[in-house]
Amino acid sequence: MISQLLQSKFTSHIYGFFSLALALALTDAAAFAYTIEGGVEHVERMPSVAPELRAGADFHEDKLTNGASNRWLKVPNWLAGTWLVKTETAVFQKDYKTGRSSNSQTTYKARHEFTYGYQKDLQGDIWHYIGVPYTSKTSLSEYDEFHKVSLKDFQTVTGNEVRFRTLMTVIRVNRSSDTIITSFQQESITSYRPVEDGVIELTSSTKSFDAAGNPRHETCNTATIKRVKPYIAVNEKDGKDLAALFKDFLVSRGLTNLLPQ
Numbered sequence: 001m002i003s004q005l006l007q008s009k010f011t012s013h014i015y016g017f018f019s020l021a022l023a024l025a026l027t028d029a030a031a032f033a034y035t036i037e038g039g040v041e042h043v044e045r046m047p048s049v050a051p052e053l054r055a056g057a058d059f060h061e062d063k064l065t066n067g068a069s070n071r072w073l074k075v076p077n078w079l080a081g082t083w084l085v086k087t088e089t090a091v092f093q094k095d096y097k098t099g100r101s102s103n104s105q106t107t108y109k110a111r112h113e114f115t116y117g118y119q120k121d122l123q124g125d126i127w128h129y130i131g132v133p134y135t136s137k138t139s140l141s142e143y144d145e146f147h148k149v150s151l152k153d154f155q156t157v158t159g160n161e162v163r164f165r166t167l168m169t170v171i172r173v174n175r176s177s178d179t180i181i182t183s184f185q186q187e188s189i190t191s192y193r194p195v196e197d198g199v200i201e202l203t204s205s206t207k208s209f210d211a212a213g214n215p216r217h218e219t220c221n222t223a224t225i226k227r228v229k230p231y232i233a234v235n236e237k238d239g240k241d242l243a244a245l246f247k248d249f250l251v252s253r254g255l256t257n258l259l260p261q
Contacts, residue, residue, distance in 0.1 A: 042205065046185045046213040049169060053148075054211050057180050059173045061135075064148050068131035072119075072249045073154055078194040079162055080117035080126040082229035085110055085202070092205075092220035110223070118234040119246040121258035126231055129242055130154075143181055146171045156191075163191040184216070185209040198227040 051057065088110040094101040117126040136147045148169040156163035166188045172181045190204040202225055207218040235243040250258050 042187055042189065042207045042218070045215065046167075046187070046209040048213045049183050049185060049211040053169060053171055053180065053183050055180050055182050059171070059178045059180050061137075061146070064135045064146065065133055068134055070245050070249050070252075071130040071132070072127045072246060073130055073157065074125050075116050075128045075157065075162065076159055076194075077126065077231075078197070079192060079200065080231040081227045082113060082115045083200070083225045084228045085112040085114075085223055085225050088202075088221045088223040090219055090221050092218075094218040096215040096217060113228070115229075115234070117231045118237065118242050120231075120233060120260060121250070121255075122260055123258060125258075127246060129237075129240075129245065131238075131240070139175075143172045144175050146173065161191055161193050163189070165189050183211055185211075185213070192225075195224070200225050200227075 052060075052063075086109065087107055089105055089107045091105050092101070092103050116128050118129050119127050121127065130152055132152045133148070133150050135149070138145045138147075148171065149166060150169070151167040152164060153166075154162070154164040167185070168188075169183060169185050171183045173179065174181055186206055186208050188204060188206045190202070192200045192202055194200055202223040203220070204222075205218065205220045208216050210216050233243075235241070247259055250256060
């Protein structure tokens with residue numbers, strides 16, 4: 001439960017099947033934000049970024065991530081497999097510095113592939129590994145960008161929707177000097193819903209915060225995504241033995257009756 005001190009007063013709603021009721025005009029009023037159906041709100045502020053991750057500090061990649069927890073989530077069959085995003089449509093934007101908001105729609109290329117479901121239990125249900133905290137790296141032309149993910153909280157997992165909240169610190173590093181150029185934080189609330197076999201709808205709202213924890217920008221995007229590969233067991237990923245971790249998880253939860261043979 002997000003504390004009252006952190007809860008945002010800005011809210012809108014998703015109705016029906018991801019139709020967005022963002023009845024907004026370009027305005028100076030600071031009265032808009034985003035809530036996925038069910039009442040989940042963005043936080044109003046974030047804690048400050050740690051001093052060692054702020055602009056100007058020397059960057060040490062080996063100090064970013066502690067040991068990840070061994071958490072697994074059972075996912076519905078319609079979400080299992082590998083998915084390819086080709087385009088997204090921005091349907092809402094807010095600049096917190098100026099207070100201006102817009103619901104003008106812009107579609108842009110956003111090629112991204114992701115997978116849900118790594119192991120299957122004895123009853124045939126598919127489980128996804130949630131290895132937080134973790135850090136991912138993307139090498140761009142001008143700098144290296146690191147995403148230090150501290151939380152991935154699945155709030156809704158049903159036959160009609162999977163919704164989760166992610167918190168991360170984004171760190172951009174000058175690769176020649178290993179000096180941090182800038183850093184900021186992001187809170188994302190993402191929801192998937194099935195359309196038909198092999199097709200899902202995405203709605204995602206991302207709110208960014210500066211190094212001091214003040215809100216700076218918010219966007220809401222939608223996309224239609226197609227499955228490009230069916231579920232395939234993944235026994236090893238990023239140097240982790242997922243098959244062994246899954247068995248350890250089931251044993252620790254007293255679910256030995258689900259251990260795969």
